Amino acid sequence: xxxxxxxxxxxxxxxxxxxxxxxxxxxxxxxxxxxxxxxxxxxxxxxxxxxxxxxxxxxxxxxxxxxxxxxxxxxxxxxxxxxxxxxxxxxxxxxxxxxxxxxxxxxxxxxxxxxxxxxxxxxxxxxxxxxxxxxxxxxxxxxxxxxxxxxxxxxxxxxxxxxxxxxxxxxxxxxxxxxxxxxxxxxxxxxxxxxxxxxxxxxxxxxxxxxxxxxxxxxxxxxxxxxxxxxxxxxxxxxxxxxxxxxxxxxxxxxxxxxxxxxxxxxxxxxxxxxxxxxxxxxxxxxxxxxxxxxxxxxxxxxxxxxxxxxxxxxxxxxxxxxxxxxxxxxxx
Amino acid sequence: xxxxxxxxxxxxxxxxxxxxxxxxxxxxxxxxxxxxxxxxxxxxxxxxxxxxxxxxxxxxxxxxxxxxxxxxxxxxxxxxxxxxxxxxxxxxxxxxxxxxxxxxxxxxxxxxxxxxxxxxxxxxxxxxxxxxxxxxxxxxxxxxxxxxxxxxxxxxxxxxxxxxxxxxxxxxxxxxxxxxxxxxxxxxxxxxxxxxxxxxxxxxxxxxxxxxxxxxxxxxxxxxxxxxxxxxxxxxxxxxxxxxxxxxxxxxxxxxxxxxxxxxxxxxxxxxxxxxxxxxxxxxxxxxxxxxxxxxxxxxxxxxxxxxxxxxxxxxxxxxx
Numbered sequence: 001x002x003x004x005x006x007x008x009x010x011x012x013x014x015x016x017x018x019x020x021x022x023x024x025x026x027x028x029x030x031x032x033x034x035x036x037x038x039x040x041x042x043x044x045x046x047x048x049x050x051x052x053x054x055x056x057x058x059x060x061x062x063x064x065x066x067x068x069x070x071x072x073x074x075x076x077x078x079x080x081x082x083x084x085x086x087x088x089x090x091x092x093x094x095x096x097x098x099x100x101x102x103x104x105x106x107x108x109x110x111x112x113x114x115x116x117x118x119x120x121x122x123x124x125x126x127x128x129x130x131x132x133x134x135x136x137x138x139x140x141x142x143x144x145x146x147x148x149x150x151x152x153x154x155x156x157x158x159x160x161x162x163x164x165x166x167x168x169x170x171x172x173x174x175x176x177x178x179x180x181x182x183x184x185x186x187x188x189x190x191x192x193x194x195x196x197x198x199x200x201x202x203x204x205x206x207x208x209x210x211x212x213x214x215x216x217x218x219x220x221x222x223x224x225x226x227x228x229x230x231x232x233x234x235x236x237x238x239x240x241x242x243x244x245x246x247x248x249x250x251x252x253x254x255x256x257x258x259x260x261x262x263x264x265x266x267x268x269x270x271x272x273x274x275x276x277x278x279x280x281x282x283x284x285x286x287x288x289x290x291x292x293x294x295x296x297x298x299x300x301x302x303x304x305x306x307x308x309x310x311x312x313x314x315x316x317x318x319x320x321x322x323x324x325x326x327x328x329x330x331x332x333x
Numbered sequence: 334x335x336x337x338x339x340x341x342x343x344x345x346x347x348x349x350x351x352x353x354x355x356x357x358x359x360x361x362x363x364x365x366x367x368x369x370x371x372x373x374x375x376x377x378x379x380x381x382x383x384x385x386x387x388x389x390x391x392x393x394x395x396x397x398x399x400x401x402x403x404x405x406x407x408x409x410x411x412x413x414x415x416x417x418x419x420x421x422x423x424x425x426x427x428x429x430x431x432x433x434x435x436x437x438x439x440x441x442x443x444x445x446x447x448x449x450x451x452x453x454x455x456x457x458x459x460x461x462x463x464x465x466x467x468x469x470x471x472x473x474x475x476x477x478x479x480x481x482x483x484x485x486x487x488x489x490x491x492x493x494x495x496x497x498x499x500x501x502x503x504x505x506x507x508x509x510x511x512x513x514x515x516x517x518x519x520x521x522x523x524x525x526x527x528x529x530x531x532x533x534x535x536x537x538x539x540x541x542x543x544x545x546x547x548x549x550x551x552x553x554x555x556x557x558x559x560x561x562x563x564x565x566x567x568x569x570x571x572x573x574x575x576x577x578x579x580x581x582x583x584x585x586x587x588x589x590x591x592x593x594x595x596x597x598x599x600x601x602x603x604x605x606x607x608x609x610x611x612x613x614x615x616x617x618x619x620x621x622x623x624x625x626x627x628x629x630x631x632x633x634x635x636x637x638x639x640x641x642x643x644x645x646x647x648x649x650x651x652x653x654x
Binding site: 067083120175 | 461
């Protein structure tokens with residue numbers, strides 16, 4: 001099996017789905033890149049190069065460069081989706097959610113309910129988030145908590161190249177609006193990815209490691225950190241379970257509860273400020289439905305209640321580190 | 334192009350259905366049978382009917398919070414509409430949408446929209462679908478003068494131009510965005526001027542004149558369907574009532590209110606076809622009687638209809654979750 005990057009895995013999923021289904025189109029800022037310029041159109045493929053090569057293959061009707069108009073991008077994609085296309089719209093940075101949120105939460109996410117079940121909106125919004133690139137407060141957030149609380153939306157947080165491909169193919173084939181939240185810190189991560197198309201179902205957690213002493217639940221870019229923490233703990237004889245829910249909506253509550261029943265200890269690692277975070281959400285799940293099994297308070301490893309800082313040492317301190325995860329597990333033992 | 338007698342009857346039936354429906358909504362709202370808010374389309378009938386007259390179920394419209402008239406003009410059944418607006422079982426949206434979110438996908442009605450400026454980006458997408466599939470269908474975004482100032486609308490206008498989609502922006506300028514006059518809030522001489530700045534052709538027409546709106550819409554459709562991109566119509570309308578049913582309208586002077594009522598699209602249609610001897614007044618009276626009877630029956634039936642089952646509270650959120 002080929003080892004390819006998270007970036008390439010996403011690109012491969014898009015290419016294979018576009019080849020399979022003519023209704024799949026891409027639209028967003030520079031998804032082709034260079035439209036209207038004097039050089040090579042389609043030479044860029046997005047600011048991170050994720051869609052590179054798709055414009056030359058599929059052309060301007062299917063890889064649509066748009067103006068920098070996020071509301072119109074997301075709204076047009078929603079309108080195209082509800083009338084029969086399967087658009088994959090790119091919201092370059094999830095930080096730009098603020099300039100298009102209405103079209104997501106008041107429009108696309110609510111069509112089916114408001115219209116009495118008569119609408120289908122197979123829309124995928126690809127976007128990237130996360131700190132670590134020294135990009136400062138408006139280019140570094142992970143806004144999955146805001147998206148996860150919206151009924152009608154599904155939210156995907158892939159943590160590896162294998163998951164990125166399988167979950168994106170699932171998202172494109174899904175009949176509901178899906179936000180596919182890529183971690184930009186993972187774009188160069190490599191892993192084994194099958195060449196052929198495959199789907200990973202939503203709402204089914206990935207049991208990355210099983211151990212009896214504690215359960216670590218981690219999302220997106222926090223999953224590799226949780227695995228590093230698990231390795232460090234193993235050296236001290238502490239064997240933990242690491243669960244990656246893969247999707248925050250739907251959330252595999254059963255897997256989390258099952259594991260907490262087994263281990264009695266829960267640590268949630270979430271790249272988000274703590275209030276109303278997935279960490280708080282999963283902690284509440286355990287407190288309300290597995291209280292009797294808990295042998296220690298739930299550990300919540302999150303960012304502080306601050307914007308993402310710019311200075312590298314501050315940004316590093318903002319992020320949940322392997323050391324903080326290890327310490328949080330040890331505090332429950 | 335000359336309209337046939339059947340066309341004229343169809344137009345009058347649609348306009349008068351909106352009139353009778355909205356008058357009944359006003360009454361039902363006063364009776365307390367309509368929960369929430371109700372924004373009626375009285376005085377703007379010629380605009381919606383003129384725009385939708387040549388559209389089919391396969392053309393799309395996106396609407397506004399003042400959307401009942403657009404629904405009727407696009408062919409939605411008033412029985413299902415009354416049920417919906419009263420929050421009853423069997424409503425077009427199962428009682429989950431209500432007046433401000435009423436939609437009918439089967440009729441190409443992409444929803445009233447309680448977010449001012451919510452529809453134009455969606456209509457760009459509906460039009461993009463037509464362009465990519467090579468159909469000769471179009472999408473229409475109805476907006477008011479209020480939505481003409483929303484960023485979403487302006488983004489959508491530019492996007493529609495650069496993607497060259499078959500779309501018509503219809504700005505029903507009824508003089509007020511809620512309680513604030515468009516003379517105050519719109520910093521352009523006309524909304525057609527604003528459209529021109531985006532690089533699309535536009536016309537401003539008398540929105541109380543069905544024939545003027547219809548003729549302008551034919552130009553717009555011809556443009557959009559020939560692959561030349563979007564078009565804008567500004568229909569200058571009069572809002573008979575306030576922003577919502579029950580608005581005392583103290584911000585409008587008595588003369589203005591009287592003028593608005595005097596510029597009645599229904600009586601203007603009657604005068605026009607009467608003067609030109611296109612239809613007998615008796616024929617129009619017959620249409621009115623039949624429409625009133627249908628509206629009364631639909632409203633009465635909706636009043637007696639059951640509320641939606643509580644079992645539907647959590648259905649229809651997702652296709653599959």
